Structure formats: C-alpha cells, structure tokens
Amino acid sequence: MKILICYHTITGNTEKVAKSIKQGLTGQDVTLTPALGVDPVDLASFDIVFLGSGTYAASVGKSIKKLIKSAEKLPSKFVFFYTHASPGSNKCFYRVEKEITRKNSSIIAKFECLGATKPTKEQLELMNPKQRENYNSLIGHPDEIDLENAKEFAKKVIVNL
C-alpha cells in the first residue's frame, strides 16, 4: 500500500509522532515528509494519507490547510494525528475535515497526544502559577508512551482497513 505521512511542525513534537507512526507501518510503501514539501497534485496517488499537525491557536498549521485546499483530487482515506498543549483541544482539524469531506474523502481514524510547549525565558518568567503548573505537566511530551501509542495506533489502522 502506498502511504503518505505528512505533517506541520514548529517545535518538533508532531514530527516525533510522525516518525513513530512510520515505525508502525513496516512493510508498507511509506513516504514521510513535512506537508510543505508535498505537491498537491501528487496527493491522490496515495492509498492513504496520515495528516499531522501541532495545534496553533486552536487550528492546524498553514501548510496543512494549504495542501488540502489546493488539491483538486484527494485520496479516499485520511488519518489525522495532532499534538496539543490543552487537554480539551480536539477541534484543530475542524476546517480541514470539512474540506476533505466536501471533496468526498473520509477520515478513518484520529490520534492525539500532548506536546510540550517551548517558551522563551521571558515567557517562562511571566507565567502565573497556574500557567506554570500547566507548562510543567507537559514537559517531556510526547514521551515514550505517547510514541509507542502512536506506533500501535498506526498498526491498527492498517489491520482494520
């Protein structure tokens, strides 16, 4: 099966998850790349696309939105994966999902995990106790368990196709 894993990352968390997903897809023909390097015309040549992003202001990265918007033809199946700092944030793919379903493709599975933020020294100093507590709780994510979960998730996606 021809599989594309493409992602938008600013601080590297989502890229780590993307690499773990690839590890779960052994035996498949997998291309792993930032979304910025994907030609929209090529998208439809894949059987399935794993689309990943960090969450930025409750949305996904620009390269993901642009890729999906500009592709005339999409593959039939998408899988979303995303990292985020707020436990409740699960709407970052909202607009992209709408666009994908409008173009008659489907989202067959989703994976999410926490991703540590990387504030500057100044930003750290300005945090109030609650923000500091939240920041501390994210340190190390995605951790080994998150990455193992991502790998197992990818395996299951293929088994269940």
Ligand SMILES: Cc1cc2nc3c(=O)[nH]c(=O)nc-3n(C[C@H](O)[C@H](O)[C@H](O)COP(=O)(O)O)c2cc1C
């Ligand atoms: C500019 C910026 C905006 C962010 N906005 C959100 C947000 O709205 N919700 C959230 O849960 N996390 C937010 N985060 C945290 C990131 O989603 C989280 O750290 C993620 O793992 C980053 O992924 P990346 O390392 O692949 O870029 C934001 C991070 C940055 C840098």
